[in-house]
Amino acid sequence: MTPEALVALANLGRPRRPAGTSVARGEPILPDLAGASGQLAGLLDRPVTEPDLAGLRGVHHAAARAAEAILAGEPVDCAELNALAADSTARIELVVTDGTPSQRLTWDDATPASALARRLITELSALDPARLRRCAREQCDLLFYDTTRSRTRRWHAEDPCGWRERQHTHRTRR
Numbered sequence: 001m002t003p004e005a006l007v008a009l010a011n012l013g014r015p016r017r018p019a020g021t022s023v024a025r026g027e028p029i030l031p032d033l034a035g036a037s038g039q040l041a042g043l044l045d046r047p048v049t050e051p052d053l054a055g056l057r058g059v060h061h062a063a064a065r066a067a068e069a070i071l072a073g074e075p076v077d078c079a080e081l082n083a084l085a086a087d088s089t090a091r092i093e094l095v096v097t098d099g100t101p102s103q104r105l106t107w108d109d110a111t112p113a114s115a116l117a118r119r120l121i122t123e124l125s126a127l128d129p130a131r132l133r134r135c136a137r138e139q140c141d142l143l144f145y146d147t148t149r150s151r152t153r154r155w156h157a158e159d160p161c162g163w164r165e166r167q168h169t170h171r172t173r174r
């Protein structure tokens with residue numbers, strides 16, 4: 001499983017250099033409702049509302065700290081995430097499939113922030129810390145999760161970091 005929410009949240013606000021531009025830009029993190037809705041579009045199924053903004057900023061903060069802790073080989077602060085996820089509760093249900101009884105947990109997330117915090121906890125409990133890394137291109141600060149079997153991925157993305165780095169290596173070798 002790729003910790004998509006963790007990586008996406010931890011990368012918010014880090015300078016990016018889109019193809020065709022020469023200056024890296026760090027955008028403000030969850031600045032207002034429109035900005036936050038855009039930045040979290042891939043993680044939430046609805047636009048951000050005013051009452052949710054503070055909680056979502058808290059979740060971003062927790063994700064960024066958790067990622068930095070993993071990169072530094074330090075323990076993640078569980079209390080911060082657990083407090084954010086406290087409004088997510090589950091109830092247990094008995095279900096019968098083809099005559100066989102089994103149990104099912106049905107989740108109720110009171111807020112988008114608690115839903116996202118719950119997802120982070122699931123991701124953090126399943127990830128391989130050695131696969132979470134920083135892009136190897138010097139000018140890039142983005143994080144990525146290496147899912148290759150060989151664990152040899154070096155760039156957060158081929159475009160632009162992979163090919164720019166190879167271009168650079170090629171030029172300096174000649």
Ligand SMILES: [Zn+2]
Nearest residue numbers: 135140156161
């Ligand atoms: Zn990169």
